[in-house]
Amino acid sequence: MPDKLTYEEIVKKHIERKGRTTEVILPVLEEIQETYGYLPREAMEYLADVLKVSPAVIYSTATFYHFFSLEPKGEVIIRVCRGTACHVMGSGIIMNELIDELGLQGEGTTPDGKFTLESVGCIGCCSTGPNMVVIKDGKEEIFGYLTPQKAREVVKKIKEQIQSQGVGV
Amino acid sequence: MRYTFETLEKIRDEYKERIEIRRKRTLEPGKKYILTCGGTSCLSIGGEKPTYQLFKEIVEKEGLEDKVEVINVGCMRMCSEGPLVAMYPGGVLYTKVKDEETAKQIIDAALSENPYVDGHHYKDPITGEVIYHMWDIPFFKYQESVVLERVGLIDPTSIEEYIGAGGYFGLARALQMSPDDVIQEVYDSGLRGRGGAGFPTGLKWKFARQAQGEPKYVIANGDEGDPGAYMNRAEMEGAPFALIEGLTIAGYAIGASKGYIYTRAEYPLAAHLLEHAIKVAKEKGLLGENILGTGFSFDIEVFKGAGAFVCGEETALIASIEGKAGRPRPRPPFPAQKGLFGKPTIINNVETLINVALIMERGSQWFKQLGTDRSPGTKVFALAGSLSVSGLAEVSLGTPIKVLLEDIGRGAPEGHTLKAVQLGGPSGGCVPTEHFDAPIDYESLGSLGAIMGSGGVIALDETSCMVDVAKFFIEFTKNESCGQCTPCRDGLVEMYDILERITQGKGTMEDLEKLEKMAVTVKNTSLCGLGQTAPGPVLSTLRYFKDEYIAHIEEKKCPAKACLPLIEYYIVPEACKGCTICAKNCPVNAISGEPGKVHVIDPEACVKCGTCMAVCPFDAVVKIDAFGKE
Ligand SMILES: Cc1cc2nc3c(=O)[nH]c(=O)nc-3n(C[C@H](O)[C@H](O)[C@H](O)COP(=O)(O)O)c2cc1C
Ligand code: SF4
Ligand code: SF4
Ligand code: SF4
Ligand code: FES
Ligand code: FES
Numbered sequence: 001m002p003d004k005l006t007y008e009e010i011v012k013k014h015i016e017r018k019g020r021t022t023e024v025i026l027p028v029l030e031e032i033q034e035t036y037g038y039l040p041r042e043a044m045e046y047l048a049d050v051l052k053v054s055p056a057v058i059y060s061t062a063t064f065y066h067f068f069s070l071e072p073k074g075e076v077i078i079r080v081c082r083g084t085a086c087h088v089m090g091s092g093i094i095m096n097e098l099i100d101e102l103g104l105q106g107e108g109t110t111p112d113g114k115f116t117l118e119s120v121g122c123i124g125c126c127s128t129g130p131n132m133v134v135i136k137d138g139k140e141e142i143f144g145y146l147t148p149q150k151a152r153e154v155v156k157k158i159k160e161q162i163q164s165q166g167v168g169v
Numbered sequence: 170m171r172y173t174f175e176t177l178e179k180i181r182d183e184y185k186e187r188i189e190i191r192r193k194r195t196l197e198p199g200k201k202y203i204l205t206c207g208g209t210s211c212l213s214i215g216g217e218k219p220t221y222q223l224f225k226e227i228v229e230k231e232g233l234e235d236k237v238e239v240i241n242v243g244c245m246r247m248c249s250e251g252p253l254v255a256m257y258p259g260g261v262l263y264t265k266v267k268d269e270e271t272a273k274q275i276i277d278a279a280l281s282e283n284p285y286v287d288g289h290h291y292k293d294p295i296t297g298e299v300i301y302h303m304w305d306i307p308f309f310k311y312q313e314s315v316v317l318e319r320v321g322l323i324d325p326t327s328i329e330e331y332i333g334a335g336g337y338f339g340l341a342r343a344l345q346m347s348p349d350d351v352i353q354e355v356y357d358s359g360l361r362g363r364g365g366a367g368f369p370t371g372l373k374w375k376f377a378r379q380a381q382g383e384p385k386y387v388i389a390n391g392d393e394g395d396p397g398a399y400m401n402r403a404e405m406e407g408a409p410f411a412l413i414e415g416l417t418i419a420g421y422a423i424g425a426s427k428g429y430i431y432t433r434a435e436y437p438l439a440a441h442l443l444e445h446a447i448k449v450a451k452e453k454g455l456l457g458e459n460i461l462g463t464g465f466s467f468d469i470e471v472f473k474g475a476g477a478f479v480c481g482e483e484t485a486l487i488a489s490i491e492g493k494a495g496r497p498r499p500r501p502p503f504p505a506q507k508g509l510f511g512k513p514t515i516i517n518n519v520e521t522l523i524n525v526a527l528i529m530e531r532g533s534q535w536f537k538q539l540g541t542d543r544s545p546g547t548k549v550f551a552l553a554g555s556l557s558v559s560g561l562a563e564v565s566l567g568t569p570i571k572v573l574l575e576d577i578g579r580g581a582p583e584g585h586t587l588k589a590v591q592l593g594g595p596s597g598g599c600v601p602t603e604h605f606d607a608p609i610d611y612e613s614l615g616s617l618g619a620i621m622g623s624g625g626v627i628a629l630d631e632t633s634c635m636v637d638v639a640k641f642f643i644e645f646t647k648n649e650s651c652g653q654c655t656p657c658r659d660g661l662v663e664m665y666d667i668l669e670r671i672t673q674g675k676g677t678m679e680d681l682e683k684l685e686k687m688a689v690t691v692k693n694t695s696l697c698g699l700g701q702t703a704p705g706p707v708l709s710t711l712r713y714f715k716d717e718y719i720a721h722i723e724e725k726k727c728p729a730k731a732c733l734p735l736i737e738y739y740i741v742p743e744a745c746k747g748c749t750i751c752a753k754n755c756p757v758n759a760i761s762g763e764p765g766k767v768h769v770i771d772p773e774a775c776v777k778c779g780t781c782m783a784v785c786p787f788d789a790v791v792k793i794d795a796f797g798k799e
Contacts, residue, residue, distance in 0.1 A: 025492030026475055030434070057493075064494035064651075066476035067434050084397030084594060084627050085553035087641050093779050100756050100778075121478060121645075123435050124399035125210040126553035126625075127248040127560045140437065142213035148780055149754070 083122030171454030184333025193258035208244030243407020320407030339529035358533035364518030395594030398625030415522030540566035593622025596702030598709025657700030
């Protein structure tokens with residue numbers, strides 16, 4: 001990955017562009033989430049400090065939106081679409097299959113911190129569902145026309161990739 | 170270089186031919202244009218490399234640049250048959266193009282007398298006929314091309330191609346009129362908002378123009394919350410300049426100098442293409458300072474949401490841009506009076522604004538010829554669910570529902586029968602087959618208990634349980650409720666609990682009564698549109714499919730065999746050939762049997778994942794009622 005910006009740099013970048021306005025809150029939090037994989041407490045406090053608002057304002061925003069998480073997510077994020085079209089095409093079964101494959105109890109992160117499994121409203125490929133999105137190394141890939149077996153294979157393949165990378169380093 | 174009115178015309182004339190060729194429906198000798206679909210669906214079901222790259226590499230490697238031009242375009246509509254590729258002149262459509270070999274075959278064929286490639290054309294699921302040319306395919310033949318005219322036709326990154334296709338002449342015309350005349354033109358067109366409620370766009374603009382307060386803002390609502398619809402996504406990705414043009418016209422009309430395009434976080438490609446288009450439009454003097462030398466200045470920013478359905482509601486959307494949690498506030502005051510940062514603001518759906526650009530280009534009279542008196546124009550729908558062919562469909566308002574489902578979508582896949590269609594997502598309702606003759610317009614759908622909504626159309630067949638569908642939507646709205654007012658926050662939880670009980674066979678007839686009462690209360694007493702419309706899926710299924718609710722309660726049966734607690738997987742002994750495939754695939758080893766002998770599922774161990782049914786080559790696995798079985 002290219003040089004990651006620190007949260008201070010992210011905040012500075014947005015303030016320089018837009019000024020000290022609350023309009024930067026969402027874009028800043030989004031970029032911190034993308035860069036760090038979650039919203040560190042210090043980062044939210046820093047943003048509150050710079051904007052001269054109470055940290056409670058930032059927390060209230062941070063906890064409201066699904067895309068933010070206050071805890072680190074796995075290296076690989078798998079989002080199974082639970083939108084209507086995917087639901088009627090059987091996304092519930094896909095979700096159960098992946099819960100099983102990852103050894104989870106439900107949605108969440110594996111104990112080794114490798115995978116996070118979550119659901120997403122709809123990713124806008126409803127005609128070719130059921131779908132899931134895999135986010136790995138900052139890249140997003142969508143898999144369509146899934147079957148339980150296909151979904152499992154995708155995850156198995158990623159597991160193998162992670163393993164071979166681990167050995168290689 | 171900054172454009173003037175004259176350069177705009179020059180560019181149009183220069184690029185017109187390149188675009189016109191892509192509208193030619195008969196084969197002609199000469200240079201070939203190959204359009205590859207770069208829409209998200211096609212990318213997601215494609216091979217390792219994006220289709221565009223496949224073709225581009227071959228053309229470059231073989232030095233065919235003079236004979237073939239490859240252009241990457243937005244969604245070509247028939248997503249279920251993708252990845253799609255079209256060849257012009259002629260409009261030959263190739264389906265399921267995933268690998269280099271197929272790409273090579275297509276290029277060779279395109280350059281020959283016979284541009285067809287076996288196995289890569291549309292085959293009609295009803296007649297079995299193979300149809301080679303796009304506009305002969307029923308899916309396209311029954312559609313209009315107004316809002317989607319340029320989507321899937323032009324390169325979304327090229328402003329010149331957009332201008333060549335007539336783009337920016339709406340803005341040019343608007344800027345030569347007074348803002349009041351622009352509003353009048355939009356008002357006269359009869360255009361109604363495409364974001365769901367159908368409010369007259371011209372009227373909304375009048376209020377905002379008259380409102381006191383500076384600066385004023387305009388916002389394009391691209392939040393597309395309905396979880397099963399993607400028209401706005403395709404519109405933004407396929408012709409981003411069209412949205413920018415429409416929003417700029419809106420800004421000019423109400424006297425705003427700043428606009429926002431609010432898109433979902435789940436749509437990174439749309440945000441990227443819009444940002445690119447904004448940059449280019451600024452370089453060309455079609456956005457930013459002194460647009461087209463008229464003295465009008467206007468800037469646009471893309472604002473990405475962070476995953477909250479309620480932010481599609483206009484006041485929540487505003488709160489979200491202001492950096493707050495997206496909680497709606499009571500209206501009035503309406504955003505046209507007090508909106509973003511307390512200033513007059515108009516919020517319009519993406520498709521509404523694209524229509525505005527077309528109306529300014531072609532006039533309100535042209536627009537009124539489409540659709541019906543009270544609902545003029547067209548609407549783009551996203552067809553999904555149990556249909557043989559699915560994707561985007563644009564039709565005139567007033568078109569019967571069955572044209573969408575049967576003529577365009579070609580009905581349910583073989584072996585299935587449609588029983589209902591869900592329109593309008595979590596705010597909408599389910600319409601049963603006996604009403605498929607009804608015209609699609611705001612009033613008719615409302616009287617059927619559905620809504621036009623933003624355009625999500627999900628076809629449901631006999632395998633969909635209507636109680637489960639209702640539960641699905643209530644689960645969704647319950648999770649998305651901002652929690653600010655009691656009826657919505659607590660009422661939806663209570664409704665969900667009742668639905669959960671019913672789908673587990675534990676519901677009572679009193680539950681059903683309570684459910685209906687609760688639904689009416691939530692509808693009538695919630696603060697914002699989310700709560701007010703959330704009971705729609707329950708009320709409409711209670712209206713048309715009460716028998717399914719009753720079967721769950723009184724017989725503990727799910728007629729569609731979709732509710733897992735009420736069914737079991739069972740191997741029909743007469744049909745089982747003992748091939749062992751199911752046993753090998755069962756994740757919990759719940760299937761026993763020797764090779765060549767009948768296999769048996771242990772219902773205690775089975776987790777009802779459905780794998781055995783999917784893999785059995787002899788269709789020996791079936792679902793049976795768990796209660797009342799012999
Ligand atoms: C819960 C909720 C979600 C909404 N989601 C959207 C949406 O995704 N897109 C949209 O254009 N309008 C949405 N709306 C409607 C907007 O509040 C608003 O009416 C619309 O953007 C106005 O644009 P129009 O007049 O062009 O239709 C939603 C409303 C509610 C109550
Ligand atoms: S109706 Fe629901 S979403 Fe709307 S304000 Fe009330 S609690 Fe929030
Ligand atoms: S439904 Fe799943 S768990 Fe049950 S027997 Fe079949 S494969 Fe095994
Ligand atoms: S896959 Fe079908 S035929 Fe084969 S053993 Fe299982 S039930 Fe029998
Ligand atoms: S419902 Fe899954 S992509 Fe839309
Ligand atoms: S994305 Fe290719 S046809 Fe829709």
